[in-house]
Amino acid sequence: MHRLAHFDVAKTFRRPRSKIAAQLVFGLTCALAMIGLRTLVDFIAPAAGPFALVYPTVLIATLFGHWRGGLVALLVSFGWAWYFVLEATSSFTFVVATDSARVAINFAASSILIIFAEAFRRAVRNNADRAELEIARRKLLMADLEHRTKNNFALVASLLAIQKRQDTTPGIEEALDLAINRIHTFKDAYSNLTLDPDDDSDIDMVEYLSRLTTRVAKASLHENVRIDTDIARMVLPREKAVAIGLFTNEALANCGKYAFADGRAGSVKLRFQQADDDGWTLEILDDGAGNAAKASTEKSGLGSNLFTAFAMQAGAEHEIEIGESGARVVLKSRPAEPSVH
Structure with missing residues (x-):
């Protein structure tokens, strides 16, 4: 219906004469179609x-076809019906005295129909044009907002990086690193998003998580810690993707902060897989300090409110397991609730 409401036979033509010709031809075509249909009806119910x-x-x-198309359709179809269908066929004469009034009333009613249909068409077209202009204006504003937001993220990250270089206190340096990584995670999410309503707002998780993992690993993990990724090709809505990215950022930052804090060599595995029920599972495993770092980990808030908040935003449940030979962090989407009929 949306496309039908915007249909206009003259829309594709630029020259005024071509537009008028298209409208006239469309009116004639409609009249000929009516004549063909009426001819078939005459076999069942003549006159x-x-x-x-x-x-x-x-x-x-x-x-x-605008009022011109309507006028052509009226004159051709009405004239044909009067001449060939009304009694005294193949003639404009009236057999019944009241037929003249009948013809006049039908012609007047059809003419009024043209007036109201044209007024309705113009009103719909004007409203549609205004709506399109408003949409275009909002797209421009949203694009500017998106650009400014990404620039602000980059500016804040740069200011924190400058502060980090000026203050080498270990605790403050780690806190600034974590803040910078979080800001970059938001910035990366914006880079993958579009605010254009005509485009979908899903994120390619392969590209998003790969870039995020590379950046966070470079900032948080030692050179002797290898990181392996296995990311399924999947797209998710932006809200869920951003939450998963923040959860991943937090988990990888904690790997560098606790699992390999003593400089030991090791590996981190990140798996993002699609489940059979169209859900997904994020799993991050490390072979770091494990229980040896458990006390400081719990004290610092691994599995704290941040993880819970990110999991809720992603519509998922999270689980953290810390053993002798490392840690395992899992974020798993909740199964979709069955629809009620």
Whole structure:
């Protein structure tokens, strides 16, 4: 219906004469179609309702071919019905005295239909044009907002990086690193998003998580810690993708902060897989300090409110396991609730 409401036979033409010609041809085409249909009806009910099909013909011709198309459709279809369908066929004479008034009333009603159909068409078109202009304006504003937001993220990250270089206190340096990584995670999410309503707002998780993992690993993990990724090709809505990215950022930052804090060599494995129920599972495993770092980990808040908040935003449940030979962090989407019929 949306496309039908915007249909206009003259829209594709630029020259005024071409537009008028298209409208006239469309009106004639509608009239010829009505004549063909009326001819078929005559085999079943000859002379019944001679002007009945004129009304929808005029309406369609006016809505999509402007008033010119409607007028052509009226004159051709009405004249044909009067000449060939009304009694005394193949003649404009009236057999019944009241037929003259009948013809005049039908012609007047059809003419009024053109007036109202044209007014309705113009009102719809004007409203559609205003809506399109407003959409274009909002797209421009949203694009500017997106650009400014990404620039602000980059500016804040740069300011924190400058502060980090000026203050080498270990605790403050680690806190600044974590803040910078979080800001970059938001910035990366914005880089993958579009605020154009005509495009979908899903994120390619392969590209997003790969870039995020590379950046966080470079900032948080030692050179002797290898990171392996296995990311399924999947797209997710931006809200969930951003939450998963923040959860991943936090988990990898904790690997560098606790699992390999003593400089030991090791590995981190990140798996993002699609489940059979169209859900997904994020799993991050490390072979770091494990229980040896458990006390400081719990004290610092691994599995704290941040993880819970990110999991809720992603519509998922999280689980953290710390053993003798490392840690395992899992974020798993909740199964979709069955629809109620």
